[in-house]
């Protein structure tokens with residue numbers, strides 16, 4: 001299809017045309033329009049600040065990019081006759097799964113690492129009505145358990161290992177290209193945890209090029225937290241072997257030591273002449289403060305992008321004048337615990353106000 005089709009749909013009033021996922025439906029899922037379960041999602045903003053573009057996927061209905069994959073996975077779950085869906089999650093997938101399952105009338109069962117999920121995400125997941133199983137262990141343990149549970153109990157799995165999730169997440173890339181009037185940027189920068197997005201982005205770019213929507217291939221930069229860096233370690237060895245680590249980082253969304261979509265993510269980095277970078281908790285939190293102070297805001301994992309850009313520029317990998325799009329994956333309110341509370345307490349008098357402001 002010609003990309004003009006997608007541009008025309010942006011002006012349409014039909015919910016599936018307004019969805020930033022289903023606007024591209026012919027390339028997402030072969031399905032009858034009446035079967036689509038959409039909030040709608042996507043159609044997120046693109047900001048430009050100091051010469052860098054930020055595609056804010058935290059502006060999705062449940063506050064993260066996961067909704068783009070979830071609308072497709074839940075649509076498919078219903079088509080396959082599922083009555084319950086399950087996922088392991090660091091919080092965003094679970095919130096999204098819970099919301100879409102509620103819309104579809106399915107039961108959602110989520111496996112989360114006990115005590116390691118940000119407050120906003122846990123509250124959302126419960127509010128949307130999911131059954132929350134807090135696994136005593138880390139995300140990797142929860143992931144192993146849900147794989148076994150899905151198989152033995154016959155529950156439909158909606159983690160990004162589910163190929164329908166990735167079909168939806170491809171549209172992050174297509175929509176950002178569309179935002180740029182199909183002038184491909186030099187770089188697309190994405191946080192890397194379980195590697196679903198990195199994989200989906202590679203597929204999206206290959207398909208966009210094959211369809212003739214873009215003339216040249218942007219390079220992918222996947223950024224990990226240095227305390228949860230198995231993909232970075234593999235990249236350093238030209239992907240000679242797969243690594244597993246005991247993950248620890250303030251960016252709880254990407255506190256993942258054994259990512260499930262490793263193979264497909266390697267293919268994505270190779271196909272785009274991409275790179276993998278790592279940033280420390282200090283670096284990513286400094287970048288988060290910068291993004292917050294721009295008046296945009298994001299959760300810690302999302303800020304690995306800007307921190308990664310700073311590092312890659314210093315190293316000369318990213319050059320002056322190159323066009324860069326950072327994908328912000330989650331909303332600032334997802335993880336209020338990561339924001340230092342510096343509000344000044346005062347007496348209810350005008351003198352106290354004057355004193356506080358001086």
Ligand code: F0G
Nearest residue numbers: 089090092093193194195196197329330
């Ligand atoms: N950013 C945010 C805000 C996330 O929630 C995640 C993953 C990532 C980045 C990493 O993306 O896994 O595709 O490499 N969150 C998952 C979850 C693991 O359960 O919500 P990825």
